[in-house]
Amino acid sequence: MNETRQADGTVRLTVAQAVVRFLANQWSERDGERQKLFAGCFGIFGHGNVAGIGQALLQNELEAAEPDRLEYVLARNEQAAVHTAVGYARQKDRLQTWACTASVGPGSTNMLTGAALATVNRIPVLLLPSGTFATRVSGPVLQELEQPYAADVTVNDAFRPLSRFFDRVDRPEQLPSALLGAMRVLTDPVETGAVTIALPQDVQAEAFDWPTPLFAERVWHIARPPAEPSRIAAAAELVRSAKRPLVVAGGGVHYSGAEDALAVFCAATGIPVGETQAGKGSLLHGHPQLMGAIGSTGTTAANALAREADVVIGVGTRWADFTTASRTAFQGKGVRFVNINVASFDAGKQAGLSVVADAHEALAALTVALSGWRVSDEYQAEQARLWAAWDAAVTAAYDPPAEVTGRLAEGLLTQGEVLGAVNELTDPRDVVLCAAGSMPGDLHKLWRVRERKAYHVEYGYSCMGYEVPASIGIRLADESRDVFAMVGDGGYLMMPTELVTAVQERVKVVVVLVQNQGFHSIGSLSESLGSQRFGTRYRYRDEASGRLDGGSLPVDLAANARSLGAHVIEVHDRSGLEAAVKQAKAAPAHGGPVVIHVETDPTIYAPDSESWWDVPVSQVSDLASTRAAYATYLDHKATQRPLITPSEGAGHR
Incomplete structure (x- = not known):
């Protein structure tokens, strides 16, 4: 790699170039096995990072030898880029991850949801949001937030409560401590989550004489603390x-x-x-x-x-x-708990x-x-x-009896049938992926896991739109596995854009797009809470009633996926679904995304868990449905144990 070496042994690089070079030389190690900590950098360039991190990634790609190269992948949405990194890191058991770079203002704040998801789920990901001028010489610049009460506040301060580590590098001299602090948290099983280093756009491009040991290969040990x-x-x-x-x-x-x-x-x-x-x-x-x-x-x-x-x-x-x-859940008299966890919290x-x-x-x-x-x-x-x-109830959900299938309109399947076909026709090592809607609950109850890394449901933040980008991350982490992203129409519409990234990178992921004309999960929850599925169905606004209870919208999600470059298979019956899964399995390993479009009936549910989830119901209402739901809610609240305590003499703290 071409560089300017000084007489004192330092190397002259911009801050952005130093960041890229440093990241390329970080490793993690556990049980004697080591791996590159950063597989690469996802990003979208704009003012703020195009001439900083962007230039540094270009220079690295053109000049760095293979061990020092940091791969760059162009994403379509900054939030999605973080989701992709999270999917990768989780599949790698948190031993490897990606960095994510974004431009000033909305590009950077688009990563906030991804930051929250990573921190809630304790998944390591490095975020490099760009900032406005540290010198303030040109302020206020395009997309800069001005606060009359605090001149040093920027939109990047919004990352503070969402990050496990946050730093802003306003001077080059601050970079080494920021980078080392970030690595410490990323590789700590207790502290890990989103790590943010905010980089003002002028600082990214500023040159500095760096001590060469900063760029030496560094191995971060992942500890296994034993129990006392x-x-x-x-x-x-x-x-x-x-x-x-x-x-x-x-x-x-x-x-x-x-x-x-x-x-x-x-x-x-x-x-x-x-x-x-x-x-x-x-x-x-x-x-x-x-x-x-x-x-x-x-x-x-x-x-x-x-x-x-x-x-x-x-x-x-x-x-x-x-x-x-x-x-x-735990109603036993005097029930006691043993909590084994690497985190004392x-x-x-x-x-x-x-x-x-x-x-x-x-x-x-x-x-x-x-x-x-x-x-x-x-x-x-x-x-x-x-x-x-x-297990018998699961089998019945996978292959429903005639009294269930006889209620279905032509061309519709049950969600249980869809999950069953995918479960039974995929390999044990294939990964099923989901995040939001009714499918995470159904997968949790119904999916038969046959290999340790074959189940990937993000349910800490339950973020709609996670599925497509995360499936790319999982596939990048292990190309020997097919990835089946299960997503409803509501979740798909949140973030289908990364299908283009999968096309670009020739990443084979299989998206099972379940069309049920609305929000299946929230619709059923709304009904159980006495709110009559209000605002949860995709419908025209009726001219007579003025409400969203008209006919179904003529949205063609299969055509949408096809327009983004995916290979689309439309399914209209059970045999067609089974053929589609087999066809997707047989698709080329580097042939890009496959989308299986299938329509289901949202009123046919998976077997009941005989359990409860606390979602408050309106205490007063003119609606009979809401009053009935509140009475049921009070019955469940009566069994709730606000603080579970050990029986007398049994509390070993």
């Missing part, structure tokens, strides 16, 4: 006292690579497992202790065991409201016994501590009975 022996002993004592223990497996099981350790633990003890959205696939379909999803979108098997559990062992879960069914929830440790290390230690102990034969028989009943 006293914590394991206390946890083992609590578990040994239990008659109906239950494990709740969260995303930390996957990020730690603790799936095998969990399987050994369950085989040794007979303790059943319920899975959160992020933890689904912690045990694979067919494992005798797997009870499937737990909570508001859970299985009847896992939720039945949760209601009467006396000790609940949370592994790598942050105890979100869907997992606890808004704190109604999460380990301290539910007033449980806190075990701050890596999931793999803690499970291995707890298995040894419980040697010789096992749940009763009766409890294991109950697990098998509950699971068999639920």
